[in-house]
Structure formats: structure tokens, C-alpha cells
């Protein structure tokens with residue numbers, strides 16, 4: 001049995017679809033069962049109601065589970081609670097979504113958080129695999145309303161390039177590992193798209209997909225932070241995002257890997273495919 005947490009999220013929903021579609025015994029942990037897809041895409045999957053904040057619900061969901069696909073908003077206490085529950089319930093392998101630059105002394109809080117969770121996972125003695133994706137193409141969906149209204153978007157990464165990955169490929173890689181965890185014990189994989197791109201390339205891809213010009217409007221990270229706060233983003237999140245955008249401008253996410261193809265047997269989706277598949281959202 002494979003249990004996927006964060007199952008209503010970007011990676012999780014697709015991973016559950018792929019695992020259930022592949023005929024594997026699959027369970028999805030959801031906070032609110034009414035948020036599970038109603039379109040039949042999870043046909044064959046069990047639904048377990050649970051919350052990282054309620055360890056009793058984690059224990060119930062993990063009963064009989066062999067492999068945990070651990071996806072969350074990466075709050076350390078929550079993932080640590082899930083790892084502890086996995087130990088209690090005799091789970092054999094954990095597949096964790098993490099960050100490529102997760103170190104204890106990272107200047108970025110969310111990377112330190114992932115490093116803390118990784119350390120707990122190592123100390124648990126559980127067999128595990130780490131999957132570190134580059135920036136998700138699906139993050140672009142957040143700016144879709146602005147693109148629709150203004151034919152452009154604001155970003156503060158300058159000419160910085162990144163190995164942007166489609167979260168559907170992150171899900172496919174995660175499902176492949178969860179389906180055969182013994183082949184991936186103790187391994188860490190970097191999940192990226194097929195090419196390094198900048199937000200100029202993003203604007204070009206959206207322009208081609210929607211059929212009119214989409215503009216990349218450059219601001220500094222400090223200006224971007226102010227803009228996010230003005231738009232209602234909580235200050236700590238805006239500050240952390242702006243910090244990461246500044247790092248990306250300096251080349252922090254300019255890394256590529258063939259691991260998506262190696263794990264899934266398919267070339268990772270490019271930006272053009274993402275833009276074409278989501279054109280209606282941006283038009």
C-alpha cells in the first residue's frame with residue numbers, strides 16, 4: 001500500500017492518479033474528503049481523512065502502508081509528525097519531496113526547514129528516497145489572472161535562468177519511485193525540465209500559447225516584496241519569496257538533470273507544452 005500526503009496538491013493529486021491508474025494499492029491522505037477529485041481520476045484509490053496536526057489521524061491512515069509519499073507545505077513539525085507515525089506503523093520506505101539546496105545553514109528559511117526534516121528522516125532509520133525539484137511551471141498559474149488582465153506579469157529574477165519543471169513530471173517521478181522503492185533506497189534525485197529558461201522564455205512561451213504578447217515586467221526583489229505585500233501576501237512569505245527570487249537572479253536555480261527521464265522513461269515536459277496545455281487559463 002502506498003500512502004500519498006498532500007494528495008490534493010499539485011504533485012500529490014497527479015501522483016495518486018498515476019498510482020491508482022497503474023493498478024497499485026493506493027491511499028490518499030486528505031484533510032477534507034470533499035476536496036478529492038470527483039471526476040474519477042482517483043478511481044481505485046482509498047481516501048483517508050487526516051491532518052498533519054492530528055497524529056491519531058496519521059496513525060490510522062498509515063496502518064498497513066508499505067511506502068509513504070511525503071508531500072506537505074514543508075512545516076517541519078508536520079512532516080516530523082508524519083515520519084514518527086510511519087515509524088510507529090511499520091512503514092518500510094519514505095519518498096520525500098525536498099529542496100535541492102536544503103542545508104542547515106541556508107539563508108532561506110524553507111530550505112533550512114527541509115534540511116531539518118531530512119535530518120529527522122535520516123535519524124528515524126527508515127529507508128528513504130529524496131526528490132528535489134527545481135521551480136514548478138505550475139507556480140505560473142498564480143499570475144494567470146494578472147496575465148489575463150494586463151497581458152504581462154511582474155518578476156524579480158532578472159536574466160536568471162532555472163531548470164523549471166512541470167509538477168506533473170515531479171508526480172510521475174515520485175510515482176515511479178514509490179512503485180519500486182527498493183531500486184531507489186538512499187538515493188536523491190534532481191527533478192528538472194529539459195532546459196534552462198528565464199522569465200523572458202516564460203513570456204515568449206505564454207505569448208505563443210495565448211496568441212498575443214505577454215510581457216515580463218522586471219522589478220527588483222525589494223520592489224517585488226512590496227508589491228506582494230500590497231497584494232495581500234503575508235510579510236514573511238513575501239520576504240522569503242523575494243529572497244529566493246534574488247538568489248535565482250544570481251543563478252541559484254540554474255541546474256538541470258536527466259533524472260525525470262531516467263525515472264519515468266519519458267522526456268520531461270518543456271515550457272511550450274505547459275503553456276499550450278494551460279493556454280485557456282492565461283488567455
Ligand SMILES: NC(=O)c1ccc[n+]([C@@H]2O[C@H](COP(=O)([O-])OP(=O)(O)OC[C@H]3O[C@@H](n4cnc5c(N)ncnc54)[C@H](OP(=O)(O)O)[C@@H]3O)[C@@H](O)[C@H]2O)c1
Nearest residue numbers: 006007008009010011012031051052072074133134135136
Ligand atoms: N513550488 C515549487 O516551485 C517547489 C519547488 C521545489 C520544491 N517544492 C516543494 O514541494 C512541496 C509542496 O508540494 P505541492 O506544491 O504539490 O503542494 P501544494 O500544491 O502546495 O499542496 C499542499 C498540500 O498539503 C496539504 N496540507 C496542508 N496542510 C495540511 C495539514 N495540516 N494536514 C494535511 N495536509 C495538509 C494540502 O491540503 P489542502 O488541500 O487540504 O489544503 C495540499 O494537499 C513542498 O515541500 C515544497 O517545498 C516546491
